Amino acid sequence: VQLVESGGGVVQPGGSLRLSCAASGFTFSTSGMHWVRQAPGKGLQWVAFIRSDGSNKYYVDSVKGRFTISRDNSKNTVFLQMNSLSVEDTAVYYCAKDLWNWGQGTLVTVSS
C-alpha cells in the first residue's frame, strides 16, 4: 500500500488549496479514504471521509461548508478541496486508507 499526498504549500488566509492523494498497491475503488490533519506540535484531528464509491461523505464540524472531499476511482486518487482557509487550518494533512494505512503527509501553512 502506498499513499502519496501532494498539493500542500503556503496560502494566505481566505485562500484555497487542493490536496491530492495518489494511491497504489491495493484496490482503491473498494476502499474508504480519510483525510486527517495534525497542527504543529498538536494531536491528530480527523477531517473527512469518503466511501469507496463516493456515495457518502463525512466532515468534522470545523471544516463543513469549506472543505470538500472527492475521489476519482479511475485515477486512484482522493482529493481535498480547501476553501476559506484560516490560520487554524495550518497542519500536516495525511490521507489514510480505512485509517489503516497512512501517507507521509503534506504541509499546509496558512499565513499572511
Added chain:
Amino acid sequence: QSVLTQPPSASGTPGQRVTISCSGSSSNIGSNNEYWYQQLPGTAPKLLIYRNNQRPSGVPDRFSGSKSGTSASLAISGLRPEDEADYYCAAWDDSLSGWVFGGGTKLTVL
C-alpha cells in the same frame, strides 16, 4: 478539548508494562470499535490495534488492547526504548457522525 480523553504523558523503564487509557462515551467507544496508533517523531501514525484487540500483521504481541464500557486501554509489555512515541486512540462517534481521536499520550522510556 478532545472527545476521547487520554493522559498527556506516561513513562516506564525497559522491560516494564505500561498502560495508556482512553476515556470516551456511549456514542463512541461504548458502541463502536476503537483503534490505537503509534506515532514516532517526524513520521506518520501507524496502526497498532483495531477492533478493540486485533493487531495488524507485523505488530508485536507486546501491544494489546482492551475495552470496558466507555473506556479503552492500550498495554505495552516488555517496554523497549524504541517504544518511545506518541500514542493515540480513535473511534467512530455516532452522535457526531465522524471519527474522533484522543489528544495523544507521549510515552517516555526512562
